Amino acid sequence: MRYVSTRGAAPPLGFSDVLLGGLAPDGGLYLPETWPPLPGSLGAAAGASTDPPTYQAVATEVMAPFVTPDIGREELAQLVTAAYATFDAPEVTPLTDLGEDLWLLELFHGPTLAFKDVALQLVGHLFERELSRRGDHITIVGATSGDTGSAAIEACRDREGIDIVILHPLGRTSEVQRRQMTTVTSANVHNVAIEGTFDDCQDLVKALFANDAFRTERNLSAVNSINWARVMAQIVYYVVAARRCRPDGSPVSFSVPTGNFGNVFAGWAAARMGVPVSQLVIGSNRNDVLPRWLATGRIRTGEVHATLSPSMDIAISSNHERLLFELSGRDGARVAELMAELRGEGEVTVPDEVMGPVRETWAAASFDDDATLAEIRRVYESSGQLVDPHTAVGLAAARACRTDPDVPMVALATAHPAKFPDAVAEATGLRPPLPERLADLFDRPEHYVVLPADETALVAHIDDVVAR
């Protein structure tokens, strides 16, 4: 399998180079040259005859064509097994019936209670394997306002060839979020609390990457949401869920609370590979760039509003470019033009001939914080289920956009309710307890240093704690 850039002006690469590479040199995102069809045993024709395969078995089947020839099937199966051993549900992503053929796909059974673990737990092992093969070492640096840092830390802890440095703004993350990062005891994890805001943290990370000498010497890297391997790992649960709720291979719809578009794009990829998908529904909070795009064709950068679903507070969805590339007939030059216009003008309109077919499959709706709280309450009253604010946005969108009650609707639950206890308590009066694996989180010792928002101090600290 080779990978091409969405902007069409970078040489194709194999999986391992794409894994470690991040953005393509032309500024685009990598996509596989072709979409491998699902094997008959997993696709629409599977039939209900046999016991459903395990999550791990499906994962290996689905991903093997994407990693070939770099990683063999046996080795992939071992990496998959190791990655999902950290999940506290045997099915990895359990499916819960909410009634009326509405299903909740629980993606929050990993170590940090959010769906990013599904991809990142595997990516940590993929990185480790490739770095050891190359005899290489990387230092991953990232800034977090609380949410993504812990998933990256859990993915990289104890992995050979990797050190990870995560900056968070001192005193400005929730205590659960901070403790999920700072109670990790692994020697290759380095938490830094910066005396400043999240923006200060991000500026420091940018400064490190702009510091050529330091970047090269330290082999700096990031684990960002445009990494192809993350999308690839997410395709798996669409295959699993469709098969579980319709073993006869009839169509299924999905609703996805969306931020950077990585998750819902994986659903689209699953459809391309043969999963019988009827509707793909995008749930947005007040940051509604995607519902507006679907309604008008126009993509417009605006200011970001803080909401109860912070992981979806974005101005532009970075993975949207992957869908635009596919929709425009894989015309990289065209995508490069669209992206240049968006950057230059702050907006761009996708032409009607491209938008027309999009609306046959895609739907989208946006909900403000009041509507999100109302949905959390409604779901609790109707099913007894507590859901987090991100999941609630997806559920509300599922109800608003569903066109055919005979087609099951699978709503993706992207975070455990205990990760956002304040919103859940405000909506329902109930405070969801942390699951058992994190029950003693508040008793564990924390490990972090406090530094001023100063590049020199940060470089000195990294030189101090990360072995050369």
Ligand SMILES: *Cc1c(COP(=O)(O)O)cnc(C)c1O
């Ligand atoms: C990251 C995240 C999302 C958004 O996913 P994208 O792939 O960026 O669209 C939704 N919910 C939660 C809880 C997340 O952490």
